[in-house]
Amino acid sequence: MKLLFRWLINALALLIVANVVPGFHVSSFYAALIAALVLGLANAVVRPILLILTLPITIITLGLFTFVINALMILLVSTVVKGFAVEGFVPAFVAGLFLWVISMGTNWLIRHAEES
Numbered sequence: 001m002k003l004l005f006r007w008l009i010n011a012l013a014l015l016i017v018a019n020v021v022p023g024f025h026v027s028s029f030y031a032a033l034i035a036a037l038v039l040g041l042a043n044a045v046v047r048p049i050l051l052i053l054t055l056p057i058t059i060i061t062l063g064l065f066t067f068v069i070n071a072l073m074i075l076l077v078s079t080v081v082k083g084f085a086v087e088g089f090v091p092a093f094v095a096g097l098f099l100w101v102i103s104m105g106t107n108w109l110i111r112h113a114e115e116s
């Protein structure tokens with residue numbers, strides 16, 4: 001149940017980010033659901049490989065390079081999912097920051113709800 005909740009929240013987050021970030025487009029809620037699913041799969045499969053390969057630069061930048069990896073994941077998903085478009089690296093980077101903040105908030109809410 002928690003997985004479905006996170007999937008829906010991530011889809012809604014993509015729609016919110018599409019309204020805030022210029023150059024970041026989601027055509028429909030269905031496209032947002034598919035993009036959230038593919039982004040979750042890419043983060044589970046491809047992202048750990050990229051994190052290992054870029055570990056030296058991540059250490060040098062004190063972990064800030066992970067934001068670049070997040071932007072690359074968003075760009076990768078935009079090439080796969082129809083109805084989900086990103087017009088370059090900068091919109092993907094800014095969208096990644098917004099999605100990170102939203103994800104932190106939902107993680108806090110879920111943890112807080114489990115404690116109660």
